Amino acid sequence: MYTQLVQPDESSAGDAGPEASVFEDKIDRAVTIEPTDWMPEAYRKTLLRQISQHAHSEIVGMLPEANWLTRAPSLERKLILLAKVQDEGGHGLYLYSAAETLGTSRDDMIDALLEKRAKYSSIFNYPTLTWADVGAIGWLVDGAAIINQIPLTQCSYGPYARAMVRICKEESFHQRQGYDVMVTLARGTPEQHAMAQDALDRWWWPSVMMFGPPDAESAHNEQSMRWKIKLFSNDALRQKFVDQTIPQADALGLTIPDPDLRWNEATQHYDFGTPDWSEFYEVIRGNGPCNRERLGARRAAHEDGAWVREAALAYERKVRERATA
Ligand code: BYC
Numbered sequence: 190m191y192t193q194l195v196q197p198d199e200s201s202a203g204d205a206g207p208e209a210s211v212f213e214d215k216i217d218r219a220v221t222i223e224p225t226d227w228m229p230e231a232y233r234k235t236l237l238r239q240i241s242q243h244a245h246s247e248i249v250g251m252l253p254e255a256n257w258l259t260r261a262p263s264l265e266r267k268l269i270l271l272a273k274v275q276d277e278g279g280h281g282l283y284l285y286s287a288a289e290t291l292g293t294s295r296d297d298m299i300d301a302l303l304e305k306r307a308k309y310s311s312i313f314n315y316p317t318l319t320w321a322d323v324g325a326i327g328w329l330v331d332g333a334a335i336i337n338q339i340p341l342t343q344c345s346y347g348p349y350a351r352a353m354v355r356i357c358k359e360e361s362f363h364q365r366q367g368y369d370v371m372v373t374l375a376r377g378t379p380e381q382h383a384m385a386q387d388a389l390d391r392w393w394w395p396s397v398m399m400f401g402p403p404d405a406e407s408a409h410n411e412q413s414m415r416w417k418i419k420l421f422s423n424d425a426l427r428q429k430f431v432d433q434t435i436p437q438a439d440a441l442g443l444t445i446p447d448p449d450l451r452w453n454e455a456t457q458h459y460d461f462g463t464p465d466w467s468e469f470y471e472v473i474r475g476n477g478p479c480n481r482e483r484l485g486a487r488r489a490a491h492e493d494g495a496w497v498r499e500a501a502l503a504y505e506r507k508v509r510e511r512a513t514a
Contacts, residue, residue: 193238208227209227211227212226212228215345216415216416216417219343219345221345221346222345222346223348224290224291232418235412235416235418236288236346236349236418237291238307239413239418240287240346241285241288241293241298241301241302241307242308242310243284244281244284244285244288244298245281245298245302245307245308245309246309246310246313247280247284248277248281248309249302249309249310249313249487250310250313251277251278252313252486253313253315253316253317253326254270254274254317256317257270257317257322258270258274260320261320261323266370269366270323273327273362276359276362276363280356283352283355283356284349284356285298286348286352287346287349287352299491302484302487303484303487303491308473309483311398311399311473311477312330312395312398313479313483314472314479314480314483315391315392315395315477315478315479316479318391319384319387319388320374320384321374321381321384321385321388322388322391322392323370324367324370324373324374324388325371325385325388325392326367326392327363328364328367328368328370329389329393329434330399331360331364331367332364332367332368332396332430332433332437333396333400333430334360334399335357335360335361336426336430337399337400338353338357339353339357340419340420340426341353341420342354342357343420344417344418344420345416345417345418346418349418368437371385371388371441372441375442376442382442385441389438389444389446390446393447394464394468395472396430397427397430397461398464398466398468398469400423400424400426400427400430401423402466402469402470403423403424403466404422404423404424406466407423410422428458431461432458432459435450447462449461449462450462
């Protein structure tokens with residue numbers, strides 16, 4: 190319904206030849222699959238879907254924080270935020286390149302985003318209302334991203350796994366800068382503390398939902414885990430995020446907005462409440478608070494950049510003509 194299902198006739202079940210056995214053997218032995226290797230069409234499509242959506246998330250994800258670049262509270266904070274937002278742009282570019290190795294073009298991927306055929310992370314459809322939101326994004330959203338992305342450095346597709354190594358190192362700096370903003374606010378004046386709490390109240394549940402639907406409703410979990418594209422399920426990573434983040438909130442003196450949150454001695458994990466999944470599905474259907482604004486900004490940027498693409502093509506033509514003259 191809200192997902193791009195791989196058709197049964199595209200699944201690897203139909204690929205029974207010797208190449209399929211070599212592929213399956215590599216997956217079993219955790220040997221990476223490289224662009225020139227044979228792969229089932231459904232594996233290629235699944236990767237293309239996930240990597241291109243990941244790339245779009247990095248690019249659209251620049252927008253909420255960029256909203257505060259001109260209003261950062263000091264020159265130092267502005268420089269740090271500028272570097273962080275530029276890193277996200279770089280992540281998008283590595284990921285588009287990784288996806289291009291699967292036989293598509295960046296133009297096609299960007300068209301898919303602008304025509305709403307491809308998704309990007311739900312989290313970037315929420316507004317950044319105060320400076321504390323910049324701290325909350327770094328702390329919670331980049332924190333969630335690291336938990337999701339570290340396993341991707343070990344995923345079965347070589348170009349994706351390698352791109353994720355540098356991305357994770359940069360995400361770690363992003364998480365620390367966000368936490369540092371939160372520390373400053375939480376230990377500041379009562380008004381600043383209240384701003385930090387308000388940002389946590391608004392970003393907590395969208396961050397918990399960022400890991401995707403519950404396993405029972407996840408269309409791709411099972412197959413993607415079998416192919417080692419995903420090494421952990423959505424719920425397993427979500428639990429890890431909750432377990433890791435609660436002590437950080439405690440250290441900040443902030444309260445997680447979940448009355449059902451409690452430590453479970455038997456499982457050695459936190460129990461937590463159920464996110465509002467109807468909100469998640471509305472957001473991924475395009476009806477979140479900022480979906481229209483975000484896609485509008487990307488469309489405007491694409492149109493404004495048309496002259497750069499035309500100039501690059503004209504230059505390439507000129508170089509080719511000179512070479513053949
Ligand atoms: N938002 O079967 P499922 C960053 C879709 S950016 C929207 O579980 P899958 C940063 C899903 O696509 C980093 N849609 O799917 C940047 C599928 O629909 P389709 C972002 C979502 O793929 C700037 C349907 O729901 N990280 O760090 O097995 C500033 C069923 O879901 C979402 C990544 O992209 C969602 N949250 O698992 C700051 C990580 N969740 O495609 C920070 C890479 C699910 O069939 N991606 N859907 O139409 C992944 O790890 C996986 O794709 C997911 C979902 C865990 C997200």
